[in-house]
Amino acid sequence: MENDKILEVKDLSVSFNTYAGEVKAVRGVSFELNRGETLAFVGESGCGKTVTAKSILRLLKPPFAVIKEGSQITCDGKDVLALNKKELCEFRGDEVSMIFQDPMTSLNPTMTVGKQIMESLRIHRHLNKKEAREEAIKMLKMVNIPSPEKRIDNYPHEMSGGMRQRVMIAMALACSPKILIADEPTTALDVTIQAQIMDLMRELKEKMNTAIILVTHDLGVVANFADRIQVMYAGQVMERGTAREIFYEAKHPYTWALLSSAPKLAKEAKQELYALKGTPPDLILPLNCCPFASRCEYCMPICKEKNPLETTITDTHRVSCWLQHPKAPKVKSFYDREAK
Amino acid sequence: MSEEKKVTSATEWEDIPAEKFQIIGTDDFSGDIIARPKVGYWADAWRRFKENKIALIALIILIVLLFMVIFGPAISGYNFEQMDTSAINQLPSSEHWFGTDSLGRDLFARVWQAGRVSLAIGIVGAVVASVVGSIYGGIASYFGGIVDDIMMRIVEVLLSIPYLIIVILISVVTDSKSIGTMMLALTLTGWCGIARLVRGQMLQLKSQEYVLAANALGVSPFKTIMRHMIPNTIGIIIVAITFDIPGYIFSEAFLSYIGLGVQPPDTSWGALASAAQQNFMFYPYQLFFPSLMIALTMLSFTLLGDGLRDALDPKLRK
Amino acid sequence: MDQVIEKLQNADNILEVTDLCKFFKAGRKQVLKAVDHVNISIKRGETLGLVGESGCGKTTCGRTMIKLYEPTSGKVVFDGKDISTLKGNDLLDFKKNVQIIFQDPYASLDPRMTIGEIISEGMDVHFHMSEKEKADKVADLLGKVGLSAEYANRFAHELSGGQRQRVGIARALAVEPKFIVCDEPISALDVSIQAQVVNLLIKLQREFGLTYLFISHDLSMVKHISDRVGVMYLGSLVELASNYDLYDKPLHPYTQALISAIPMADPDVEASRERIKLEGEVPSPINPPPGCKFRSRCKYAMDICAKEKPELKEVEPNHFVACHLCNKK
Numbered sequence: 001m002e003n004d005k006i007l008e009v010k011d012l013s014v015s016f017n018t019y020a021g022e023v024k025a026v027r028g029v030s031f032e033l034n035r036g037e038t039l040a041f042v043g044e045s046g047c048g049k050t051v052t053a054k055s056i057l058r059l060l061k062p063p064f065a066v067i068k069e070g071s072q073i074t075c076d077g078k079d080v081l082a083l084n085k086k087e088l089c090e091f092r093g094d095e096v097s098m099i100f101q102d103p104m105t106s107l108n109p110t111m112t113v114g115k116q117i118m119e120s121l122r123i124h125r126h127l128n129k130k131e132a133r134e135e136a137i138k139m140l141k142m143v144n145i146p147s148p149e150k151r152i153d154n155y156p157h158e159m160s161g162g163m164r165q166r167v168m169i170a171m172a173l174a175c176s177p178k179i180l181i182a183d184e185p186t187t188a189l190d191v192t193i194q195a196q197i198m199d200l201m202r203e204l205k206e207k208m209n210t211a212i213i214l215v216t217h218d219l220g221v222v223a224n225f226a227d228r229i230q231v232m233y234a235g236q237v238m239e240r241g242t243a244r245e246i247f248y249e250a251k252h253p254y255t256w257a258l259l260s261s262a263p264k265l266a267k268e269a270k271q272e273l274y275a276l277k278g279t280p281p282d283l284i285l286p287l288n289c290c291p292f293a294s295r296c297e298y299c300m301p302i303c304k305e306k307n308p309l310e311t312t313i314t315d316t317h318r319v320s321c322w323l324q325h326p327k328a329p330k331v332k333s334f335y336d337r338e339a340k
Numbered sequence: 341m342s343e344e345k346k347v348t349s350a351t352e353w354e355d356i357p358a359e360k361f362q363i364i365g366t367d368d369f370s371g372d373i374i375a376r377p378k379v380g381y382w383a384d385a386w387r388r389f390k391e392n393k394i395a396l397i398a399l400i401i402l403i404v405l406l407f408m409v410i411f412g413p414a415i416s417g418y419n420f421e422q423m424d425t426s427a428i429n430q431l432p433s434s435e436h437w438f439g440t441d442s443l444g445r446d447l448f449a450r451v452w453q454a455g456r457v458s459l460a461i462g463i464v465g466a467v468v469a470s471v472v473g474s475i476y477g478g479i480a481s482y483f484g485g486i487v488d489d490i491m492m493r494i495v496e497v498l499l500s501i502p503y504l505i506i507v508i509l510i511s512v513v514t515d516s517k518s519i520g521t522m523m524l525a526l527t528l529t530g531w532c533g534i535a536r537l538v539r540g541q542m543l544q545l546k547s548q549e550y551v552l553a554a555n556a557l558g559v560s561p562f563k564t565i566m567r568h569m570i571p572n573t574i575g576i577i578i579v580a581i582t583f584d585i586p587g588y589i590f591s592e593a594f595l596s597y598i599g600l601g602v603q604p605p606d607t608s609w610g611a612l613a614s615a616a617q618q619n620f621m622f623y624p625y626q627l628f629f630p631s632l633m634i635a636l637t638m639l640s641f642t643l644l645g646d647g648l649r650d651a652l653d654p655k656l657r658k
Numbered sequence: 659m660d661q662v663i664e665k666l667q668n669a670d671n672i673l674e675v676t677d678l679c680k681f682f683k684a685g686r687k688q689v690l691k692a693v694d695h696v697n698i699s700i701k702r703g704e705t706l707g708l709v710g711e712s713g714c715g716k717t718t719c720g721r722t723m724i725k726l727y728e729p730t731s732g733k734v735v736f737d738g739k740d741i742s743t744l745k746g747n748d749l750l751d752f753k754k755n756v757q758i759i760f761q762d763p764y765a766s767l768d769p770r771m772t773i774g775e776i777i778s779e780g781m782d783v784h785f786h787m788s789e790k791e792k793a794d795k796v797a798d799l800l801g802k803v804g805l806s807a808e809y810a811n812r813f814a815h816e817l818s819g820g821q822r823q824r825v826g827i828a829r830a831l832a833v834e835p836k837f838i839v840c841d842e843p844i845s846a847l848d849v850s851i852q853a854q855v856v857n858l859l860i861k862l863q864r865e866f867g868l869t870y871l872f873i874s875h876d877l878s879m880v881k882h883i884s885d886r887v888g889v890m891y892l893g894s895l896v897e898l899a900s901n902y903d904l905y906d907k908p909l910h911p912y913t914q915a916l917i918s919a920i921p922m923a924d925p926d927v928e929a930s931r932e933r934i935k936l937e938g939e940v941p942s943p944i945n946p947p948p949g950c951k952f953r954s955r956c957k958y959a960m961d962i963c964a965k966e967k968p969e970l971k972e973v974e975p976n977h978f979v980a981c982h983l984c985n986k987k
Binding site: 044045160161162163190191192193194195196198199217218219220221222223224243244247257258259261262263264265269270271272273274275276277279 | 705711712818819820821848850851852853854856857860875877878879881882883884885901905915916919920921922923924927928929933935936939940
């Protein structure tokens with residue numbers, strides 16, 4: 001598993017051109033993904049996690065959104081940013097596919113779900129109609145849809161939200177891609193359905209050995225699912241590490257804040273939750289310092305002057321924070337997971 | 341890019357003085373500040389409208405037309421009714437810019453005078469129809485249920501009567517062919533379209549959470565309509581008016597052309613075109629100028645309406 | 659903690675709901691039973707949480723309680739008065755006393771009004787104030803919800819989601835209500851902003867002695883903010899108990915499954931705990947079958963569940979459950 005890189009992203013910067021000026025949504029994000037591994041992007045809305053995920057598939061529409069020069073995306077030896085239209089088509093689906101938050105808007109309402117799955121099977125795997133249908137039924141069965149022989153002729157609106165998300169997963173996995181990007185796959189679903197979908201994804205991951213990028217704002221969803229986590233804020237990666245490192249040995253004040261602001265079931269009711277003050281910075285403004293500085297309890301003068309370097313703590317654990325500087329005071333995490 | 345790079349090199353990293361590492365805590369957030377400038381609804385709409393160059397040109401054309409319609413007759417130096425038997429059917433010249441008609445009247449003066457009538461009918465007709473239609477549609481949607489059902493069936497019946505029949509009937513019944521009669525005839529069923537539009541929009545607004553909130557606050561129905569429903573419908577009403585004006589102008593032109601509209605000595609673009617049509621073969625310019633005005637006005641209003649629709653739709657906001 | 663519960667037990671009911679039903683027509687001869695014979699009472703000063711999956715009728719229930727919807731049948735008594743008979747000044751008074759905070763911070767503020775106008779809307783109805791007094795009060799309310807007074811002449815679209823939600827809270831507070839229905843007030847917000855809003859709600863409750871009905875699908879947040887929690891399934895209340903009882907020893911199989919499905923931000927806990935898996939999905943609320951509505955997904959379903967609808971019964975002190983399993987014991 002080690003060093004078996006399937007995806008490498010270097011210095012990815014993405015900007016949106018709006019009437020008010022250039023919004024720098026992603027600011028120099030680098031990461032890599034190994035075969036069969038699950039990497040989670042965690043962060044609040046507007047932190048650039050979805051934009052990062054979409055740029056891997058080049059799903060952003062120019063001229064409104066621009067991937068800046070100097071960005072590099074390499075997938076399995078291929079330079080993704082240099083692909084032409086035809087190659088890109090093959091790349092999407094064959095190598096990387098994506099599922100979205102709202103399954104209703106990403107399924108075509110005028111086609112049966114079977115047709116939609118078959119379509120991609122026929123394009124990417126060159127199956128004939130009969131084979132594709134059989135394969136589609138197999139896929140639906142794999143995602144635990146009851147009586148798939150009947151369900152295959154249903155239209156999306158005849159299915160419930162959880163069922164549609166299963167269809168989306170079946171479609172995404174139809175061509176056994178090497179990487180599956182799941183953008184908030186369970187956010188629109190109820191808790192019990194959410195648990196079902198996460199179980200399904202876990203099962204499929206083991207079965208198909210697909211690498212997964214999970215984009216989510218919910219740390220709870222990630223806890224038992226991701227191998228590695230990267231916490232994003234204002235278009236930058238603040239901290240990255242294995243799930244255990246992030247949940248138990250987090251070093252960045254923003255990660256502490258994220259962990260502490262969710263209520264704990266074990267905690268006494270009506271106590272004050274830890275709440276970050278203020279709101280994330282407007283990405284239209286230039287940021288020459290640590291983007292979290294203004295909301296950080298441990299902000300130091302240096303934080304407002306320069307963006308920190310990424311400090312390596314272990315092989316997998318890296319933090320962008322001035323607190324890691326040898327001259328900085330030692331502070332302890334205020335996140336106490338055993339809090340009673 | 342450069343100013344945002346993760347600035348420090350290894351040596352620089354070491355060299356930062358220790359006093360830079362004192363915890364100063366969070367900024368003062370007792371009142372969040374907003375980074376972006378304040379943008380009101382109309383200012384925002386204007387910004388988006390300006391981006392649509394075609395609509396902007398249409399707006400400029402309309403302003404020029406309006407200016408000429410108001411001041412044109414005075415500029416020409418002729419009275420639109422004044423006949424000059426020594427100068428009939430003259431070609432456009434420095435004397436008579438658009439030429440003269442078969443009675444020797446200056447066409448330049450007449451075209452703008454006619455424009456007053458045409459534009460007035462268009463604008464007044466569309467505004468009256470919109471006001472009536474909005475009130476009607478508003479009432480129907482507010483009360484809903486059986487009231488709504490009955491009111492909307494009436495609209496459907498009215499819409500199914502061809503307006504030519506209504507115009508003829510009205511001019512027969514009132515025994516007059518004045519501008520007022522024509523306006524009445526045109527608006528009698530003209531409001532129906534807007535009534536439907538407004539009803540649809542209001543029904544949608546009624547289930548909006550801010551209308552529910554007003555209800556929960558105990559705001560009276562009348563006030564809810566005035567403060568929430570109407571301001572949020574005004575955008576689509578403005579667009580509807582803009583799209584309706586050319587319709588009225590054309591209807592007027594059409595009616596005048598077949599002789600049911602404006603009667604001499606009053607004139608309108610339609611009436612001018614009708615008069616010119618008889619000797620079109622010999623004096624085509626007499627037909628050209630009024631037709632050009634009709635076409636230009638209708639096209640401009642339609643393009644303007646397109647631009648306004650894009651600008652006023654809050655869903656397109658970014 | 660015991661004191662709190664005791665205090666609440668002695669408190670009188672601010673709102674009593676008896677056999678409340680709200681049905682919607684869904685096409686010909688089809689009835690959508692959004693709220694189906696719900697009995698619930700809310701004590702003065704408490705926070706009652708109402709949880710359930712989407713489509714279970716919790717929002718409709720909240721809105722019917724405060725007369726935003728007319729109930730199909732049943733009775734709602736607020737402060738000793740039956741709200742269906744209220745007229746004129748009594749009705750206005752009722753509307754002043756109950757308020758609602760909505761889920762969608764984007765749809766709940768009129769895009770054409772300034773924040774100041776939005777907040778003072780209710781004051782115009784209920785108080786006679788001069789412009790100056792109104793402006794002062796708006797500034798005061800904005801301060802209470804953590805926004806600067808400068809916001810008063812801004813428009814809603816210039817604010818972030820969390821800031822909008824604060825404006826929604828300020829609008830509700832402006833008329834000095836006693837009871838506020840919080841209809842999923844945090845589900846559209848980011849985690850860190852959720853915490854801000856929840857802290858604010860708790861602070862305001864202490865400051866003004868408010869009573870909340872807190873509707874949400876986020877079970878951990880409901881646990882955090884509520885004194886008692888009710889669980890709804892397909893329009894019916896299936897369990898109602900104090901916060902601690904409900905989460906520590908849920909009795910209804912549905913509640914058990916719900917609680918075990920809450921994702922926990924802790925890999926070790928997640929790996930070690932056992933989930934109760936629920937098969938299938940929530941059936942359609944249109945013409946639901948007779949008997950217990952949960953039986954199609956319940957692994958303990960018995961014959962009686964298909965025949966009789968279980969009544970909500972007090973199984974333990976202050977712990978109400980609607981399940982035949984608990985009746986047997």
